[in-house]
Amino acid sequence: MKHYFSAEMKELTETVRAFAAKELAPHADELDREERLAPGIFKKLGDLGILGITIPEEFGGANLGAKAMVSVMEELSYAEPGTCLSYLAHSLLFVHNLAQNGSKEQCDRYLPRCVTGELVSGMAMTEPGAGSDAVGMATRAVREGDYYVLNGTKMFITNGPIGDVFLVYARTGEGRQDLTTFIVESGFPGFSVSKKLSKMGMRSSPTGELVFRNCRIPVQNRVGEEGSTVKHMMKNLDIERVGLAAMSLGIARACLDHSLKYAQERNQFGESIVNFQAISEKISNMYIGYRAARALVYEAAHVVDEGRRANQEAAAAKVFASEMATKVALDAIQVLGGYGYIREFPVERLMRDAKLLEIGGGTSEILRSVIIKEFVRKTR
Ligand SMILES: Cc1cc2nc3c(=O)[nH]c(=O)nc-3n(C[C@H](O)[C@H](O)[C@H](O)COP(=O)(O)OP(=O)(O)OC[C@H]3O[C@@H](n4cnc5c(N)ncnc54)[C@H](O)[C@@H]3O)c2cc1C
Numbered sequence: 001m002k003h004y005f006s007a008e009m010k011e012l013t014e015t016v017r018a019f020a021a022k023e024l025a026p027h028a029d030e031l032d033r034e035e036r037l038a039p040g041i042f043k044k045l046g047d048l049g050i051l052g053i054t055i056p057e058e059f060g061g062a063n064l065g066a067k068a069m070v071s072v073m074e075e076l077s078y079a080e081p082g083t084c085l086s087y088l089a090h091s092l093l094f095v096h097n098l099a100q101n102g103s104k105e106q107c108d109r110y111l112p113r114c115v116t117g118e119l120v121s122g123m124a125m126t127e128p129g130a131g132s133d134a135v136g137m138a139t140r141a142v143r144e145g146d147y148y149v150l151n152g153t154k155m156f157i158t159n160g161p162i163g164d165v166f167l168v169y170a171r172t173g174e175g176r177q178d179l180t181t182f183i184v185e186s187g188f189p190g191f192s193v194s195k196k197l198s199k200m201g202m203r204s205s206p207t208g209e210l211v212f213r214n215c216r217i218p219v220q221n222r223v224g225e226e227g228s229t230v231k232h233m234m235k236n237l238d239i240e241r242v243g244l245a246a247m248s249l250g251i252a253r254a255c256l257d258h259s260l261k262y263a264q265e266r267n268q269f270g271e272s273i274v275n276f277q278a279i280s281e282k283i284s285n286m287y288i289g290y291r292a293a294r295a296l297v298y299e300a301a302h303v304v305d306e307g308r309r310a311n312q313e314a315a316a317a318k319v320f321a322s323e324m325a326t327k328v329a330l331d332a333i334q335v336l337g338g339y340g341y342i343r344e345f346p347v348e349r350l351m352r353d354a355k356l357l358e359i360g361g362g363t364s365e366i367l368r369s370v371i372i373k374e375f376v377r378k379t380r
Contacts, residue, residue: 032203055095070246078253086158125233153209155209158206159206166183180225190216192211194209194210242301255325258347259336332347
């Protein structure tokens with residue numbers, strides 16, 4: 001793995017690790033219980049210089065690429081996965097996406113304020129009736145002079161209840177792929193958050209349902225041409241999935257560390273439980289799963305950094321890493337025994353957090369089908 005790590009990346013990783021250990025890890029239980037982010041966290045992440053980790057310097061970004069993004073995601077997720085999920089929705093689903101697909105004028109208008117944390121952002125694609133089949137969305141935008149009028153509902157939107165600005169996908173024609181992307185500010189008339197959703201895990205990250213009722217969007221907030229959304233989605237999907245896979249690495253490493261520490265400290269039958277083969281094997285397998293997933297995630301990030309499509313690599317990395325993290329978290333609970341099951345110890349929270357990563361950004365079932373479809377396409 002060393003060849004993936006520049007000196008700059010090592011320094012970045014250490015800086016983010018120290019930040020997360022101080023600002024996030026000590027508050028993780030409280031944030032989970034109270035279902036909220038730490039106050040002012042986006043401003044602090046902005047001061048750290050990581051909100052525009054992948055975007056060009058002209059918009060205030062760090063322009064460091066997907067591998068650097070992976071190391072940041074792993075460190076934040078190690079300390080507090082929910083905050084990392086909100087960070088991902090902001091820095092990849094909005095900031096990276098707009099930098100890839102928006103006009104210079106749109107980027108100048110929004111990105112510098114997103115990078116400092118003055119604006120919190122997200123992306124709204126999923127609907128109550130359109131999840132895996134996102135292209136089947138019903139939200140519609142109709143042009144009226146210099147505005148589009150948007151009507152519809154978006155479901156499960158990360159940062160929905162707290163966000164200032166969102167990329168919203170909507171139907172603008174009759175064809176299945178006639179979808180267009182809009183920049184929608186939460187202050188636009190007709191925008192509302194109909195509910196904040198209470199979740200099993202990732203509870204510090206605010207998730208909401210957004211409703212648009214005759215929401216008026218200026219034409220200059222249309223991203224690209226009408227009907228170009230599917231192209232935008234494709235451009236962004238790989239890096240988003242790599243980012244989600246990197247979050248799983250952080251969770252797995254945290255579970256491994258908790259398990260190792262506990263197994264060495266806990267005595268039963270007059271000796272440390274780490275000496276029992278059934279326990280040591282679980283911990284060794286955690287390490288093996290984590291290292292294997294890490295290699296896949298960095299390989300996929302490397303393909304993204306080379307500017308190639310990483311369709312299969314990103315799907316494989318996300319499926320493997322997310323399923324590995326859930327398994328590692330369940331095993332960590334087993335290693336801690338009864339203490340693993342109660343809320344004073346962090347592994348039950350990490351297990352709840354881990355599960356989301358098998359669902360969000362493309363479920364494991366869908367990603368396995370992505371891998372197969374790519375083989376079939378190549379064969380043809
Ligand atoms: C906490 C959280 C945060 C999220 N954040 C965002 C966000 O910021 N923005 C956003 O737009 N969305 C977001 N999502 C939505 C997320 O991406 C979707 O939940 C996900 O894509 C799955 O869609 P669905 O929930 O409608 O499930 P469905 O698509 O209804 O799937 C239900 C089940 O059927 C399976 N299935 C569906 N189709 C197939 C198929 N063809 N073959 C085999 N199996 C299939 C699925 O794998 C799944 O197991 C978030 C979700 C959660 C839970």
